[in-house]
Amino acid sequence: MNAQYQNFGEFIQRKRVENQIPLRKMAERIGISAPYLSDIEKDRRNPPEMDKLELISQVLLLSEDEKSTMLDLAGRKRNSVAPDLPGYIMERDYVSAALRTARDLDAGEDEWMKFVAELKKRKG
Amino acid sequence: MYKPSYRTQKNGVPVLKKEEIDAIGEAYVQDFQPEVLRNPAPVDIEGFIECYLGMTTDYQYLSHNGIYLCMTVFNDTDKVVVWSPDTNRAEYVSAKARTVIVDNRLLEESQQHRYRFTLGHEGGATTSSTRSSSTTTQTRCRSLAHRWPP
Numbered sequence: 001m002n003a004q005y006q007n008f009g010e011f012i013q014r015k016r017v018e019n020q021i022p023l024r025k026m027a028e029r030i031g032i033s034a035p036y037l038s039d040i041e042k043d044r045r046n047p048p049e050m051d052k053l054e055l056i057s058q059v060l061l062l063s064e065d066e067k068s069t070m071l072d073l074a075g076r077k078r079n080s081v082a083p084d085l086p087g088y089i090m091e092r093d094y095v096s097a098a099l100r101t102a103r104d105l106d107a108g109e110d111e112w113m114k115f116v117a118e119l120k121k122r123k124g
Numbered sequence: 125m126y127k128p129s130y131r132t133q134k135n136g137v138p139v140l141k142k143e144e145i146d147a148i149g150e151a152y153v154q155d156f157q158p159e160v161l162r163n164p165a166p167v168d169i170e171g172f173i174e175c176y177l178g179m180t181t182d183y184q185y186l187s188h189n190g191i192y193l194c195m196t197v198f199n200d201t202d203k204v205v206v207w208s209p210d211t212n213r214a215e216y217v218s219a220k221a222r223t224v225i226v227d228n229r230l231l232e233e234s235q236q237h238r239y240r241f242t243l244g245h246e247g248g249a250t251t252s253s254t255r256s257s258s259t260t261t262q263t264r265c266r267s268l269a270h271r272w273p274p
Binding site: 044 | 170171173174175180181182183184217218228231
C-alpha cells in the first residue's frame, strides 16, 4: 500500500523537503528536539505519539490520504496497527468481533474494498 | 541555482584567491536571499543548506569532548563514527551522500553563532568540493577552525 515510501522516516523527510522546511524549524514547530526528529527521519527511532503526529500532519499540510499513509507507516515502524486505530477498536467490541470474523473467514482485499465502498455509499 | 566557475588543480582542488571566495559567497547569497544584500539581515543558513543546496542535516555527538563541530559526508556510508553518551563509547551510524552532521553541542542556545558559522562553512566546503570528492567519503572540521570570537 505504501510501496513508494520505505518507512515512516522517509515519508516525513520527503514531505518536509517538499514543503521546504528545514529540519530544525520543523522540530521546533512540533515541539521535539532536532536530534530526535533527525533520528526519526533516518529510521533510527520510533515515531512520536499521536498528538505529535497530528501536529506533523498540520505542519506538513497533509491531505487525508497522506495522513492515513503516515499513520500506517507509523504503526508499521512500531510493529503495530496505525496509532489512530486502537482507541476506535477498543471502544467498540463489535469492531473487534468483525475483525476476528474477517480473519477467521480469511476475508480478502476485494471483500474489504466492497465493504468500505458500501459504507462510503451509505454515509455519503 | 548559481554555479561558480573556477580553476582547479589536476586532483580537482579549487584554486581560489580570497577575493574570489568572497565574490562566490556573495553570488550565492544574491541568488538565494538577495534582499539581505540590500537590507542587512541574518542569512537563512538552514534554508540555504537544506532547501537551496539540497543537503541533509543530521545531529550527533561527533566526539566525546566537542573537538569536532561538524562533518560532511560525500558518499553513502554506514561507517560514520560518533560518540554515544548512553554507552560512553564510539559507535557507527550510517549517512547518505551530501549529509552535514552537526555536533549536538552546537544546538545549545549559547552556541547559535557557532552553529550558523559551522553550517555556512560546510555549505562552502560542499559547493567547492563537488569535483574533488569522488574518492573522499567524509571530512570532519575541528573546533579550532571555527572559534568565535577569534
